[in-house]
Amino acid sequence: MFDKELFEKHLATSWLGRSFYFFEELPSTNSYAKKIKDMGSLHGAVVLTDHQTGGRGQYDRKWHTSAGENLTFSLIFEPQKAERFSLLTLACALSITEVINEMCGIPAVLKWPNDILHDGKKLSGILTETLFLGNHLERVVVGIGLNVYQTEFEGNLSDQASSLKLEAKADCPREELLANILQKIEYRYRLWNQHNAKLVKEINKVMIGFGEWKSLKVNGENLQGKYKFLGVNEAGELLALNKDLDLKTFAYEQVRVV
Template sequence: MFDVDQFKKALNTRWVGHELQYFERLDSTNSYLRSVSGEEISHGMVCLADNQLKGRGQYERNWESSPGENLTFTIAFKPGRAERLHVLTLACAYAATALIEHNTPQKASIKWPNDVLIGNRKIAGVLTETVFSGNSLDRVLVGIGFNVNQDLFRDDLKEHATSLKLENGTSFSRELLLAEFIGLIEHCYTRWHQNDTDLLRSVNQKLIGYGEWIRLSIDGHTRSDRYKLLGINEKGRLTVINHEAEVKTFSYEQIRLITD
């Protein structure tokens, strides 16, 4: 079971995570924070579940996580505007790469649009959702699944998933790890909120395929032409250039990258 007191003692943030809602069992931390009223949600609130029964990833895919071994949580932000939210998603993914590289000798990367990998194996994923009140943004929910101490995955995931324990050979304190992770996310959120252009450079340097010639799959159709990946722009749109020096941008809903 997650030790909330140990986590709070280790937490060293200005505002993120000071309010924590912890559940031993919960269908989905994102779904829970979507369901409560805006008055009950504070900026920087964290909802954590030891056993997330119906965790969701991108495109409503299930997120498998063994109870009590990983980190499955959602942070509620109230930025006041619905702009550049995919940059925020990628900023949180970047925070995950920093956490991995501080705690293991491994290098981590970001797979467009929202996965974190060590080598070619997924260790974390980020799912961002919004809640509106009329036409106004009420909250942004950044849900994160992070494999910490899980060392067994079902057969269809064995070759595609990993954890800190598998990469480092030792177990980790989830309480200390979450406190560190939230500190990194708070720092990245501040940079995002301040429109820090260096944040884009940091994210792009971790993006798989950055600066390389790649192919694109757009709305399920793979193009034969190759494009050089220029990274994400200030709006969070993927930017590429073709051999004729034409620059194109895409939203994350449209596009997949093929780097083979």
């Protein structure tokens, strides 16, 4: 069982995670975070469950998780503008990779657009969703799943996924992991909110394929030829050069780096 008191003991943030909703079981932390009502601001609230029974990834793919073994949680943000959410997703992913490396000794990397890998296997995934009231952005919900203690995965996931327990050189308690992740994300949210160019540089350094000639798949179809992957820009768009050195930009939803 997740130890809330131990988590609070380690938490060193100013605002992120200070409002904390814990459930032993939930279908989806993202779904709950989108529906929750409060008279005041929910900015910085965190929803965590010890067992997520209906977790979702991109394109409504199921996120399978074992009870009491992983971190499945959602962050609620209330930014002023409805823009650059793909960059916010990557900022959260970067923060997780740093904690994994520092606490567990695992050199994790980012896979565009929202996965964290080690040695080709997925450790963590992120699903960012928005909630609007008419034309007004009410909140952004960043859902995160991190495989911590799980050692067995269903079907072909055994070849595609791994966990900190399987890969780590040290024990990585979930409560301390979450506290450290939130501290990193709080810092990177500030950079994101300030349009600080440092954030983009930090993200690109740990992106798989950065600076390499790669194949691109757009809307499910392979583009002809190779493209030099230049990472992302400050708008969160993917940048690539074709063989004629023409710079191409792609939206988050369009492109995959193969």
